[in-house]
Amino acid sequence: MTDFLAACRAAIGAAHVLTDAADTAGYLTDQRGRYTGRALAVLRPADAAEVATLVQLCARHAIPLVPQGGNTGLVLGSVPDQQGNAVVLSLRRLNRIRAVDPVNNTMTVEAGCVLQHLQEQAAAVERLFPLSLAAEGSCTIGGNLSTNAGGTGVLRYGNTRELCLGLEVVTAEGEIISSLKGLRKDNTGYDLRDLFIGAEGTLGIITAAVVKLFPQPRAQLTALVALQTPAQALQLLQQAQARCGSALTGFELMSDFCLQLVCKHFPDQRLPFAHAHPQYVLLELSDNESEDHARTIFETLIGQALEQGLAQDAVIAASLAQSRALWRLRESISMAQAHEGKNIKHDISVPISRIAEFMEVTDSLVQQAAPGCRMVSFGHLGDGNLHYNVSPPVGVADADFLARQGDINRVVHDSVDRFGGSISAEHGLGALKREEILRYKSPVELRLMRAIKQALDPQQLMNPGKVL
Template identity: 60%
Template structure:
């Protein structure tokens, strides 16, 4: 492998070929610090041409490649296995905004740009890039594209497939696909863009993208709402769609335990309600009207929901600071659960109409199998995406609880499948859910996916062992 490493050094400079364990360490451990891989080297190219050259070297020597952005994934998709044969190809040095086309409402960026950087650049132009995630300060747009990320604004703007017009991709043969077209209509054959988005680096390496920008909303209206059940939250969503139409940009459901954990581990957050409820909804409207108009629209919705006895109580944020506090509560749930101890995460999607029944039946099944376990249920109810996480009972042995992960996954995923849902809504498959995918995808689907993989990556060097 020395000849291979020498070629890599000549392509990107010796200082960007990381070989010792201390240099490699940040690239080899997953975000949740539960798995650590091994790598032949960590490669840090700075241009798409350098990425292409490195891929050619890898193809020649049959060296597996693990593309990596911010390494914030939750399904072990961006770290190598234990063999030490693969290289990690970090895109972090490809971090430039290439162009902004105001007339076309697009921004062309490198894949290594941080999501927050893109949001801020759009904001400077009085425009909006609407993808919003808790990890936006550390995740990269290439990773967002590779997992078809969703976030809190999918209900209005869609996920990454909806927010991207064109891609630049390095193929498994080291060729550059120059697909950076800012077209909203392009009906010239197979949609390679949509195929590469969500492929988790198994079909090619995304190095650039053309992203959609939107007019920046003039006004926002934010409310935190108490409800007696998830079914009531679904009814509120239906009512909100009738009253507010396209003004809804966020509709998050939060169960009681989720909020309790936030207040337990982050006591600096002031409680919004004096009384507790089984379920809460964080609702946000945005529009091009005045703040007063949006506020009135939200008030009218709340009044209708109270009159229909759908909700118990609601607090409407009277300032940007209050609205940010509401969202900070929501975004702190995962961190609070982590402080509480080990947990088993599920990122699932379901038809909105069955979510209440799914939660009731799955909660019961888990309690019967693991008495005292605690459900931390929250997520993007507006688009049917739940983060359905399971924590051990109070004072339980957390490591022993984690040993039951396969059994817990089986209960949750079987029930998800029974209700016509998906075992991965926005986190991807990676290697963590690869075996689960084989269980729930049909033979026809798996055969088609494997055929695509063989056609585009015949040597199986692009993120092998992930997805299929």
């Protein structure tokens, strides 16, 4: 290993080959603080050429490598295992925005760019990069692409895959594939780009991408609507889509217990209603005409829902500050859960039309398996993705509850499968769900996935133990 580390130092500089425990600690523990791996070193290349050199060295010395962006993932996809024979390849220094083309509505960015920086750079040329999620201040676009991240704008703009036009990738052999043309039409054979998006670094390392930009909307309005049931939320979704069309860019479902936790752990936040309601929907409308036009649409939609008894109460943000306050309620749920204690998380999707039935059936099954548990259900109702989380009953120790995780996962995931859904909607599989997926993928799918892995990474060095 001495020769290998010496070659790495020669390639990228000794200051960027981290081996001391104090320097590597932040790279080895997952975002939730539940797991800490071990590594030979943390390598911090500055560009794609240095990444390629390091990958070649890893291949020559048979050293596994774990690519890492902002390390904000939730399925142990960006941290090494306990063997200590791998290196972490941090892409945070690949953080340049190479080009912005407002006419082509594209931006060429390196993998280590923080998502929020992309949003700001797009806004500087009066464009929108619509990917938005709670970790946007620290997650990187390379990680977003590697996990095919979703976020709050999927209803209108699609997952990260739909926002990408081209990639630069370092293969397992240390070769660079560069396809950064920014084309929306290119029918010249297999679309290699789609192999690497969502592969979680198991087939190659994304070092740069061309992403889509959109015109900045002239107005963005937010509303919070109180309802009785998820079934009513689905009815409201249908009406909103019929009235607003593609201007409806966000439709988030949150249970009352979710927002109780937010208000409990963040006392500065308050619900804008006099009384609590069982369910809430946060809607966002992005209008290219004017704020008055958007507000008229929203007022008509919500007024109709109130008249029909579909909605129990509603508030439309009257200012940017009020809009941010409403979104902050939604974005604080995960942190409030963490303050409340450990919980069992599920990032699942089911057909939108079946979400209400799924929640009713599965809530009952989970209560049978763990009586008294508290459901923290929220998520992107408009695209069928729920963060279906389970908190311990009051008085039950976190450790005792987490010991039941396998049983509760089985109840939830089997129910997801029966409803024609997926056990990973936007977080990926990582190491956490690698074995679990074997129950739900067909043998043919698994065989083809393994064949692709073998073809592109014959030494099995790229992010080992993840996905497959």
